[in-house]
Amino acid sequence: MAGLAFQAVTHRFGRRVAVEDMNLEIAAGEVVCLLGPSGCGKTTTLRLAAGLETVQAGRILIGDKVVADDAGALPPEKRQVGLIFQDYALFPHLSILDNVAFGIARRGAVAEAQAALDKVGLGDRGRSFPHMLSGGEQQRVALARALAPRPAVMLMDEPFSGLDVRLRDRVRDETLALLAATGAAVLLVTHDPEEAMRMADRIALMRAGRVVQLGTPEDLYNRPADAGAARFFAEANTLRARVGAGQGAETPLGTVPAGQLAAGTAVEVLIRPHALRPVAAGQGVPVRVVRARLLGADSLVEFAVPGLDALLSARLAPPALPPAGSEIFLALDLAQCFVFEDRGGDTK
């Protein structure tokens, strides 16, 4: 059963379309990440589901109940949604326990709030006030507060972006485990592809108000729908080429299969820096190293290829740190190369 569903939802601010024809179903117990660049409509989508924006066209369902369409809407507090925002929005003048109890409109709210705090490991901090807690602890209080009323849907807007990088991974994992135990449908907004890949069962990649691709993290990373989707997940070398008679795009680094694209089609070939691997002299393609730097887990090697003006980049596993000016030989891992019809850059 769909925990949360958007059906043909469009939303405008004046003449600006923020969300266009959104169709998305999130099952109970599923985590879907809305991913995309700033201004693509992620937060507006979340606010529509929460009831903080009025639905102008289309409808939104929670469970099998319509909560908003152009005829009317259920107010936010009647929707059974939990909300977590970037700034946690805790009430500074209320104790941690009262913050968590705030959203529970039932008898026994304090006992339930205490149980929610226990779940996030802060059972002994109920009498503290928000300013007495670290960022990670405040995030856990916000999670406890959102979970305590046992929502059917959890809406989260960049919930980890305020956290220290070292803390973030742990808090993400703990949050996922707690959410999984509740069985809520989770819609999480992020602009960070790695966060989406780490958290999501499925990712909805948005651009200019529209979902351009919906699928598992593996689908989006390994089978991007267009050049923009491929570039959003990982930097890539972009070459302009044409499809040859054998249906491969011919580049100075080798031929890349072009699927069903007809011979002669102008294409963009995206080659991820990880797609290039060093091979023995005489194999692959000879290239001239211009710069090489060790980045930790791998080395970033910029190189020139005969026939191309721009420099290209490869990420090679250490100890490969070839000196500037040297010649090395590279081969392509075709699984990390993508060919798209060249439409003049409308997917960036």
Ligand SMILES: Nc1ncnc2c1ncn2[C@@H]1O[C@H](COP(=O)(O)OP(=O)(O)OP(=O)(O)O)[C@@H](O)[C@H]1O
């Ligand atoms: N209250 C508003 N009034 C007018 N325009 C708005 C309003 N809220 C959002 N917009 C516009 O709608 C579009 C989508 O905004 P939204 O906040 O949903 O994007 P976003 O993907 O969440 O961006 P970010 O990652 O920067 O938060 C943007 O062009 C934004 O400027």
